[in-house]
Amino acid sequence: MWSILRPEMFSMARLMSDAMTPVRSPTRNASDHLRKMYCSTSTLGLLTGVIASLINLAIENISGVKMLHMVRLVRDKRYWAGFFYFSGFNLALTFVAAVLCVVFAPTAAGPGIPEIKAYLNGVDTPNMFGAPQLIVKIIGSICAVASGLDLGKEGPLVHIGACLANLLSQGGSGRFRLRWKWLRFFNNDRDRRDLITCGASSGVCAAFRSPVGGVLFALEEVATWWRSALLWRTFFSTATVVVVLRGFIEVCRGGRCGLFGAGGLIIFDVGDVTVRYRLGDLLLVTLVGVMGGVLGALYNHVLHMVLRLYNLINDKGRMAKLALALAVCAFTSAGLYVLPFAVPCTPCDPAFGAACPATGRSGNFKQFNCPAGQYNDLATLLHATNVDATRNIFSTGTPGEFRLDSLLIFFAIYCVLGLFTFGIAVPSGLFLPIILMGAAYGRIVALVLQSAVAASIDHGLYAVLGAAALMSGSMRMTVSLCVIFLELTNNLTLLPMTMFVLLIAKTVGDAFNPSIYEIILDLKGLPFLEPKPEPWMKDLTVGELAAAKPRTISLQVVEKVSTVLEVLRNTGHNGFPVVDRPRPGLSELHGLVLRAHLVAVLRKRWFLLEKRRTEEWEARERFSSVELADKNCKMDDLELTPEELEMYIDLHPFTNTTPYTVVETMSVAKAVVLFRSVALRHMLIMPKYQGPEISPLVGILTRQDLRAHNILGAFPHLAKKSKAH
Template sequence: MSGVGCMNNNREGSSLSTISNTLSAVNSKPRSHSINYVSSDYESLDYDHYESELTVREEKLNGYKTVVASNVIRWLIYFSIAICTAAVGIFIDTVIEYFCNWKFQSIRNCIDVKHSTVECLIIWILFTVIPTLVGCCVVLFMEPSAAGSGIPFVISYLNGIRIPRMTAVRCLLVKVISVVCVCIAGLGGGKEGPLIHIGAMVGGSVVEAWWKGFRNGPGRKVIGPLQNDRERRDMMAAGAAAGLSAAFGSPVGGTLMSLEEGTSFWSSSLMWKVFFCAAIAFPTYNAGKNVLFSNNTSLLQMYCPAGSYNEISSFWLRTQEESIRSLFHYPIEAYSVVPLLVYCVIYFILTELTVGLNMSAGLFLPSLLIGAAWGRIASIVIHYYSPGTIGVDPGKYALLGAAAQLGGIVRATISLTVVFIEATGNVQFLLPLMITLFTAKWTGDFFTDGIYEMQIKLSGVPLLVSEPPPLTSDITTEDFMSDTVCAIPHILMVGKLVDILNTTKHNGFPVVASKVCFCRTRNIEHKCYGLLKGFILRSQLNVILEHNLYLTPLHDENYCTKLELLRKSTYTCHDTQQFQRLKVDEDERGIVIDLRPYMNSAPYIVRLVST
């Protein structure tokens, strides 16, 4: 095995200018959140499987029955995620439906019964201002991470970035409250995008609940192999797919969206688990909605005589779902061009303003509404100038317009095609939808990145793109490696280890066969660190020191306790401070600690000449 490599920075080339701006942005403070800002507050998930003497011993002692039991528990967790995600979605719909019906019925009574325009405006303003104020305050003062749709953070997490507060229960509650307030206020935001984030948070919260429920007693042997970032990330991917499946009634589309936009590490087994979760969430959510709600297909009469209706009120005095349903299904005579055009422009501006608020609001349904409106305008224009044209169905044009608008914003193609096919139940729309979505994506990519990619960059999340920039084949590892590197001897004193942890901010350390820990910077001559023996995480070292694991020898009676503590560190560090100063008693600083039982003895190695 090769030793830990040494670097020098004497190479010069034109390719270095390609990454110089990016490197200069790392570890710097944001200037009004520029698009090139990369925050140093984010760390990667510990996706690599933890393998050490402890895990090998556990596998031998537990046997095959524990493996089977763990697989059964894993599928039960996915089932629980689907049910909980659907339940949260039903709760959100119930609250929104109740308050929106109260709001619209009060306005109708003021107009039709009391004939009081002033009272109508007062009720409208109160039902807009109060929910907006509540939705903003809970996000600003309780959980700022709940702002927006949350999809950029879901994408980042599923691609290996550790997002703070991603699985916090308070973030979930604030998200639900805020998205309900957005829909009640009638702002330009929907619940579909936040429901994807909510599903991911439910996935993380449910798996933590299972971990805590089985940590005592014999069940901890079964749940132990599931206590890692890999399992948590897979279950959060399933939760995100369940949220999309419940929102649009598209299990396959939710699975493909999780693949296309989110998860970078994918396998056939994960695909089946995600699809299973999405397939359970959809009928559960749909059954709850069918029991609680009924379809309303009546036209609204605001200041209109009998036999007539108000086109503008059909948009603004209904929920978003009812409005988009009317755009898809009403005959061509139901709406004229001017009301549709006014609604399209005003709602577009309202959506832009809502995105800038510190509230939990998604872009899926507003995009569908805007696209369906101008798609229906196109059908009316075609019907007007070509009255003899056969097949001018406004619903079809509204569907294609909605697909174009949403595809141009989200820049997803395959998954959105399947979502629309499953939502409409008509495979004949496959080719037109594919052409529309691909055209919208290519046109949008010619000018800018997608909305979620831009939000990820503005947040400073260090998310790698799928392909490297062109003309960078001559850039090697030593060109862009920054900061100091610290290697730890596999046998050292506790005091030395504490000093290393308190003076560095690395979350992982190479373990070498050396008696001296060499640190290096770009300002000193690089030295050899010794023969690489393994790799160990900061969180694991913290557990070893905090719980004094080095004071007891490793044997069959206590290995399970030590392994449980080490595994716990991998999922409790999500919402805790990363770097804490450690203190040990002076009489313990001279104790010698052997890291070999705790380290990963087969880490991945990247050579200096790797490009």
């Protein structure tokens, strides 16, 4: 069950933090916070870079052992032995990844990006960024990718970066948590949110060696609230990641880190792509973009249906999740092993030189089952990790390297595998599978056009553009994808074409359905607030919306313990308005108190014998900032005596006296924009007119109240306007 963050700084939490901090000048405090943020972001980048490099090394070496032995069996014509070895190896790796996710950390399955996007929008998914999730994500992604499943490690790397950021902000996890005083500066939702944003950008940078692309990914895709200070923090963390990655590449150059080929395969890098194009190619690029947008939208639609089916299967329990993962792995292994036998061998072009055929694990021209001097182009793509396959299919200057029938088979099988692999209980990413499908689609277009117009067409160019088109058509990202592809290819001449195709594909895809991450957010039931309200929301006021809800429960400034306990046990609200009555017949809104703070007061038994106001120093002496930052609202073990129930609690030290309030005549459309832009958790609705006999509060709205489908459920007549728009 998710919960809502409280990124705004409450007055009492700030008061407690100040009470425990030595008195310093504002400049000193600001410089201290800046220095600590530099330290945390650099540590985050360092750890993300090291872990990403080790994950790459593990995947490449495990895949190397598997592929070399399987090819050796095929060369000896022991085909069944090769099949059972290949399938058994993959099943064992998938079993490890699935068991870790099913038993120890269920939230580590999948990419983790939708949950990060929801967290940065204000929705906290429990057990999402802890130490168990980090460990399972690392080991699980290694096993899942090395098993040959059609998934990537890019999404898991983003989640790993977010987990590292969360643990750094808290000093660790559980009883191993560090208790350093300076860590309390990050013990709030706002700073933790900033660090997790840095972690997400570092993960993308580690996946693609794209520092600027990582920053723009955080800005465009995952971050809801952005400010200039966050820009340099994310950039600093990604710069640290790039330095670490470059260090690993230099250390491992020449094969000193295991079974990988020339060019530094531990990092996704296609820097040798060089293309030239003419202005007349814009018409063909437009066609690539339109088709990419249609294919991306179709992919999202089918994947939505598959994920709904998988949810029904996974709800049946752990064994069902494990069986589904193993079944998908068995189907994948059979397809990857058998399909290369279905295509004929291709003679090596003398222009390819000694690189053809390739007998090792890597290379563009896999010999596989072919005689000397020939290669199997489909095995070149299928019998490689997704990173190697992407590098092979992006290669330029090799127009005859891949046959049309091989590309069609590869595109078809990767579409099927991509649809049926995502959603099983293993860490998985969508980036590379979609890139591979798009690159194959681009090469197919290039082959068809070349045979139709008999013109010289660079297949590598269309592979890159096809990958960009399908990515944009499915994920609906433009700026960050453009920079990522630019940094990957190291070719500025690609920039205009890539921008053009990304914009076209996104526009076409938006005409059919939402992005893939929005679909996943909806399937998971996470209340994500979109940046733009629905047009029909302007026809409804917040007062009307509040009136459709149950009556708001409020508390007095000095309230009886029994009343507070009854309210907490009989409601699930996370915030309660506090009303003051300075004199009979007159009520004033004093502020808002959180459920977690009420539970903290009850646990501490900070009760009064008589109904009176307390002094601020009394609360300072009893509560610490750590206690007030705790989100634990459980009351199962709370037992109070009859005498304690008759006592009183002074709520004013724990009340946020400056909550965000709006007048009841404000439109819901404006309220949604305000709620999202200010990162609110509760919005108090005030009456238009004030008076002695008028209640100071009309109601209170939360994130769930402002979601479109919830509003339509309360006001069915607006559904017609929704369809009209």
